[in-house]
Structure formats: C-alpha cells, structure tokens
Amino acid sequence: MWLPLLVVVLVLILLYRRHRHSQILENLSDKYVLITGCDTGFGNLVARQLDRRGMWVLAACLTEKGAEDLKKETSSRLQTVILDVTDSQSVSSAAKWVAGVVNDKGLWGLINNAGISVPIAPNEWLTKVDFLKVLNVNLLGTVDVTLKMLPLIRKAKGRVVNVTSICGRISICGGGYCLSKYGLEAFSDSLRRDMIPFGVKVSILEPGFFKTLVANAKLQIEATLKLWEKAPEEIRKTYGQKFFDHYCDTVEQSLQRCNTNLQQVTDCMEHALTAVYPKTRYSAGLDAKLIFLPLSYLPTAWVDFLFSLKQTKRG
Numbered sequence: 001m002w003l004p005l006l007v008v009v010l011v012l013i014l015l016y017r018r019h020r021h022s023q024i025l026e027n028l029s030d031k032y033v034l035i036t037g038c039d040t041g042f043g044n045l046v047a048r049q050l051d052r053r054g055m056w057v058l059a060a061c062l063t064e065k066g067a068e069d070l071k072k073e074t075s076s077r078l079q080t081v082i083l084d085v086t087d088s089q090s091v092s093s094a095a096k097w098v099a100g101v102v103n104d105k106g107l108w109g110l111i112n113n114a115g116i117s118v119p120i121a122p123n124e125w126l127t128k129v130d131f132l133k134v135l136n137v138n139l140l141g142t143v144d145v146t147l148k149m150l151p152l153i154r155k156a157k158g159r160v161v162n163v164t165s166i167c168g169r170i171s172i173c174g175g176g177y178c179l180s181k182y183g184l185e186a187f188s189d190s191l192r193r194d195m196i197p198f199g200v201k202v203s204i205l206e207p208g209f210f211k212t213l214v215a216n217a218k219l220q221i222e223a224t225l226k227l228w229e230k231a232p233e234e235i236r237k238t239y240g241q242k243f244f245d246h247y248c249d250t251v252e253q254s255l256q257r258c259n260t261n262l263q264q265v266t267d268c269m270e271h272a273l274t275a276v277y278p279k280t281r282y283s284a285g286l287d288a289k290l291i292f293l294p295l296s297y298l299p300t301a302w303v304d305f306l307f308s309l310k311q312t313k314r315g
Contacts, residue, residue, distance in 0.1 A: 023276040029054040031156075032102045033273060036085060036145060037114030039066030041212035042163065046111065046266040051078045053270070058098060060114070085114050085141030095148035106156030109273040110149050112142045113163045115180075117214040118223040122247070123174035124235060125227045134176030139183045146191065150200075157199035161272045162188045163265075166208050166283075166292035170303065192280070203272040207265045208285030208292060209258045217255035221248050250310060259285050 033050055037043035038059035044066075047059040051074045060083035061067040067080035081097050084090040098107060115138045119130045146160060153160060167173070168181030185204060192202035209215050228236065228244055236244075268282035283289050295303055 020277050021271070021275060021279065024274050025276055028274055030056075030105065031108035031158075031273075032056045032058060032098075032105060033109035033111065034058040034060060034098055034107060034149065035111040035113055036060045036083060036142075037062070038070055038080070039063055041113075041214070042207075042210075042262055042265050042269070043111070043113040044070060045262050046113070046269045047078065048074055049263075049266050049270060050273070051075055053274070055108075055273075058101060060094060062114070083114075083145075085145055086136045088144055091141075091144045091148050094145075095152075098149065099152060102152060102156075104155075106154070106158065107149055107152035108156045108158040109161065110146065110153060110159070111161045111163070111269055111273075112145060112184075113269075114138075114141065115163065115214060117177050118175075118220055119227055120173045120175040120177055120220055120251075121224050121227045122239070125224075125231050125239075126175055130227070131176040131179065135180050135183075138177070138180030139187070142184060143187055146187075153200055154195075154198045158201075159273050159278060160188075160191065160195075160200065160202045161205060161269055162202070163205045163207070163269075164188070166206055166288045168204075168206060169296035170292050172307070201272075201278050203278050203280060203282060205265065205268050205272070205282045205284065206288060206293075208283075208288035209255065210262055210265060210285065211258040211260045212262070215255050215258050217252045220251055220255065224248060224251070259287070 033055050035043050035047050035050075035057065038047045039061045043059070047057050047070060051057045054077075057074070057078045059067070059070055059078060059080045061070065061080055062082070062084060064082065067082065071078065071080060079101065081094050082090075083094045116134055119126060119133065142162065146162075162184055164184045165177075165181040167178045168185040171178040171182070188202055188204045195202060213219065224247070265284040268284050272278045272282065283293055295306070
C-alpha cells in the first residue's frame with residue numbers, strides 16, 4: 001500500500017529538482033566571470049564555452065603563450081591576465097585589474113580551476129617541500145584568489161565555483177593533492193555559510209578522472225621516478241624495486257582510462273554560474289558518480305580493504 005505512494009513521492013521530488021535546476025538566468029551578457037588556470041584543460045575549455053555564451057570572460061593564464069593562444073580562439077570580449085596563484089603580489093595585481101574592468105557591476109563569477117597534481121607518491125617518499133608545492137597552488141592559492149576577489153563578488157551577489165576532485169572525498173594517493181582537495185572542500189563549505197547573508201552562492205565541483213595535465217600518466221611517472229631516485233637508500237630498500245614498478249604500472253593503467261570528454265566538467269561550471277538555483281555540489285564523470293561518490297559513504301574499513309587489493313607486497 002505504501003510502496004506506490006512512496007514511488008510517486010520520489011518521482012515528484014525528482015521532477016521538481018529537475019525543473020528547479022533547469023531554470024536559467026536572463027541577461028547573462030552583462031556578467032563578468034574570472035577563471036583561473038586557462039592555459040589548458042578545463043579552464044581553457046570553459047573560457048571558450050562561456051565566451052560563446054556571450055558572457056564577459058576574464059581568463060587568468062600562467063603563461064603569455066597560453067593567453068595569446070586563447071585570445072586567438074575567442075571573441076574580442078574575452079580578456080586575459082597573467083596570474084600565478086602562488087604569488088600574493090600577482091594575485092593582488094590581478095584583483096586590481098579585475099576591479100578596473102568590472103567597475104560598479106562587480107564580479108559575477110569566480111571559477112577557481114588552477115591546480116597541479118605532482119608530486120604524487122607514497123607519503124614516505126616525499127618531503128615537506130613536495131607537499132607545499134601542491135598545497136600552495138591548489139589550496140592556499142585558491143584561498144588567496146578568493147579572498148582578494150570576494151569584495152567584487154559580494155557587490156554582484158555572484159557565484160564562486162571551486163574545483164575540487166573525487167580526491168576530496170577519497171584519499172587515493174600520497175602527497176599534497178588529496179590534502180589540498182580535502183582542504184578546499186572544507187574552505188568551500190565554510191565560505192558558503194559565510195556568504196549566505198550576502199546572497200553569494202558557492203558551489204563545489206568534484207570531477208573524476210579526466211584527460212588533462214593533472215592526470216597525465218607520463219608526467220606523474222617521470223616525477224615519481226625522480227622522487228624514487230633521490231629517496232634515501234633505506235626507503236628504496238624498505239619498499240623495494242618490485243613495489244616501485246607495480247606502483248608505476250598502477251598509475252599508468254589507471255590514468256590511461258581517463259575520460260576525454262572535458263565538457264562534462266565545463267557544463268557543470270556553466271550551470272553553477274548561469275542557473276537560477278545552482279547546486280551546492282556537482283559530480284562529473286561516471287567514475288565519480290558510480291564509484292568514488294558511493295565509496296565515500298562506505299565504512300572506512302571496507303574502503304581500505306578494496307584499495308588494498310591493488311597493492312603489491314614490498315620486496
């Protein structure tokens with residue numbers, strides 16, 4: 001008796017959510033959006049995507065070449081700025097430039113996309129400096145950019161989109177990458193609650209594995225080899241060559257299966273900026289939705305066991 005009623009209620013909830021999330025803002029052509037990490041990958045694609053949508057895109061690139069290449073593929077509306085998120089002076093200069101561009105309109109959207117992954121390796125192979133290299137870009141750099149841009153975002157009652165990862169839910173590797181993504185999840189949650197009185201919305205985007213430089217198998221294995229070669233003799237003896245070889249094979253096999261459809265991620269970014277009711281969290285990719293998201297809700301002991309099946313013995 002209750003089952004049919006429950007099914008009807010669930011269907012109605014799903015239809016309501018679908019209708020709610022399908023509502024898109026009007027007058028998008030008068031809104032400014034700043035995107036970090038636009039040289040390649042998600043940042044580059046979403047910059048072009050939002051430019052085609054008619055928005056005023058402010059694309060932050062790390063290199064002059066990245067900026068020039070992007071301008072060749074976009075309209076005259078898109079403007080670029082060189083930004084190193086690890087350099088507070090660079091961030092301050094970019095914030096001053098953005099303020100001069102947007103004037104009284106404020107900044108409607110900030111997509112914190114810039115990020116790196118290497119060095120990734122078993123934690124004991126790394127040093128504090130290795131951890132800091134990633135944390136300074138992915139976490140502290142994002143925090144710095146956000147805080148500097150926040151007055152402009154508040155003025156527009158705009159949006160912040162922070163690109164974290166499934167690694168912000170499941171720690172799948174050693175090094176600073178997972179730490180940075182977990183930290184960015186916490187920063188995003190606290191910022192979202194801080195901004196409720198000001199009408200600013202904060203969304204978290206948790207992609208799975210996509211074919212970008214962050215998930216480049218060649219770069220990761222080369223970086224891992226350098227770490228292994230400079231590791232103390234005691235570490236190499238403790239883990240053994242067999243462990244190292246298996247670790248590199250696992251990395252290569254895992255990253256060879258990366259999703260090549262980057263638009264699954266950039267569509268989430270676009271929705272977070274253009275929807276009347278953006279989602280608090282977005283998952284992009286079937287691996288995120290069907291594997292890592294469910295895993296994050298399982299008991300820790302179960303997850304540890306599943307991950308242990310891929311590990312090799314030392315020696």
